[in-house]
Amino acid sequence: MTTMGAGMDGRVGQRRVALLAALGMTAALALAGCGSSDSGQDGAKGTAAEAPAIGNGSQGLSDADKGSGAKAAEAAGAGAPDLRVDQRAIIYTGTMRVQVDDVDAAAREVTAAVTRAGGFIGGDQRRSAEADAVAELELRVPAAKFAGVVEEVANLGRQQSREINTQDVTEETVDLDARITSQRARVDSARRLLARASSITDLVSLENELGRREADLASLEAKKRRLADLTALSTITVSLAGPAAKTDDEEDETGFLVGLRNGWKAFVVSLTVLLTVLGALLPWMVALGVPLALLLLVLRRQRRKAPALVATPAAPVSAPPPVPAARSGP
Known part of the structure; x- marks a missing residue:
């Protein structure tokens, strides 16, 4: 009896071990199947995500922009410039x-000074006169030579x-550097999507989007070039x-003096104009007036030599005296 009970207990223990091993293998196979299905689903999701990126131009571009924008932001943050005083971008005017x-003569000296500093003349306007002449010069000089050129001109x-x-x-x-980096990444993503376009509609849409991004x-x-x-x-x-030129901010004066x-200046100017006109007419007056005066003198002399003609008046005709009327009766 004892031997039979011990044999039965051994068989039950073996069955339990076999059952536990079967359950372990089943669980392992189930986990492996879940892992393979998950990986298959992930691959299908990746394929499905790439397909709408080409089929739907705007959605694909926006998804691609997120990645490119993040990369551009990281690049901009990593390459931030040194903002010390000597490294700052400053415009001097x-x-x-x-x-x-x-x-x-002073304008020539200014031109020579600018040339020595490595710059050039951007504009030159002059009003020529003797004492009140004015010259307006626009100088473009390197920022490092700005102060020296100003003192030399002064x-x-x-x-x-x-x-x-x-x-x-x-x-x-x-900010412009960061925006240019981000915009270049967006242009590159649009070009990649354009290369993968499979229909005419997608091709036209992506070409328009690429043109807008390249224009921006x-x-x-x-x-950036203008700022540089x-x-x-x-x-x-x-x-x-x-020496006689007036300043731009000269105030208008009033009063008798x-x-x-x-008024004296106006009189002098008017007299100058009158003398100028007279000087311009004088040669014509000499050229025409002298022959005319000689002609008048000759005619006057001839008139004096000619005999004077005296006209005698005719005698008036008198009317006959009236005849008296005859008288009738004694």
């Missing part, structure tokens, strides 16, 4: 007026006014005035 004895004569302005565009430059990129790059030009070359507007002075 200046306006000054200098009174000189000879405007043309030493050409008597400085009447000076105004120096600065504009810090560092933040705008950094060109506009941003043009703004303004920060690299400073602008100085120089006015060279003669001012009116008398202005």
